Each structure stands twice: as structure tokens, then as C-alpha cells.
Amino acid sequence: MAKYCTVIRVLCHTQPKLFKLQEKKAHIMEVQINGGEIADKITFARSLLEKPISVKDLFSENEMIDIIGVTRGHGFKGVTYRWGTKKLPRKTHKGLRKVACIGAWHPSKVCWSVPRAGQFGYHHRTEVNKKVYRVGAKGDAKSASTPFDLTDKAITPMGGFHHYGLVNEDFLML
DSSP: OTTTOSOEEEEEEOOGGGSOSSOOSOOEEEEEEOSSOHHHHHHHHHHHTTOOOOHHHHOOTTOEEEEEEEOOOOOEEOHHHHHOOOOOOTTOTTOSSSOSOOOOSSSOSOOTTSOOOEEOSOOEEEEEEEEOOEEEOTTOTTTTOOSSOOOOOOSSOTTOBTTTBOOOSOEEEO
């Protein structure tokens, strides 16, 4: 590898058993290793094999990162709900939650910019430049303390987070 490769990447996966969601299948991600010579990258990648990587090893406070995820899915939706088009008058033939004209006769194609019914939500999105304010460790009873608020308290609010529960593992505060 050291002779022929120019880029070294490792495959990482999550451990869904550690957090209390209904997910059982692990997420797999390819991570590129940067910095140094190719031989150094290979030895570093081999040192990480079959070992857990914690959050504090990857991120540090006051670092700017990009977040990748998917939006909340809503299934197949019509054109009025999906694009917010005007409803047609009450006496319209064959429905009123439609687009009245989807284009001219020629060119005899529907343009990409014409609103159409289809998948709404569950779209891939990237949010850029999110600042890491806190890198928390598992079991830290003072994870929510600050220099101005010296009260010993964990990051989980009373009663847990809505639709999530208690934070029992390492966490990032963005």
C-alpha cells in the first residue's frame, strides 16, 4: 500500500447498542487520514484497527465542523403541500390541489423548475461551520458546569431530553 497509494482511508462504524434508540444497524463511514507521509498514515490506521474511538479523540472544543444528516421524512406529498402552490378554484375538474399549467406545448418536456408531487422530506443536508462548545465524557457528573455556574450537574435536564431520554455516553455540544 505504501508504494502505490496516495490517499489512506479507514472504515468506521457506530455502536448502536450504546445509545437507547430503536436502531440496531450500525452506520458505516469512510474517514480519510491526513497529515504526514503515506507510511505514517498506514501505521496510524493499523494502530486503530479493532479499537473503539471516543469522541474526545476526534473533536476538540472551539473547533468548527460540518454536520451531515437527513431531514425528517414525510413520504409522498402533493404539489400544494410540497411546494406551497395556490389551490385552484372550487369548481375545478379533477381536483384543485394541482398546478394548472405545467408548461408550454413546445418544448414538449416538463421543465425541472415546475412544481410536481413527489417525495417530501428525508433529504440529504449538510450544515456548515458548527462550533463545538463542549466535548463531554461518559459518567461526568459536572458535564454541564461552567466557570460562571459552579453547580455540579450533568448535561441531561430533569426528566431527560424530549424524544430522546438520558445522555449516558460521550457527547458533543454544538
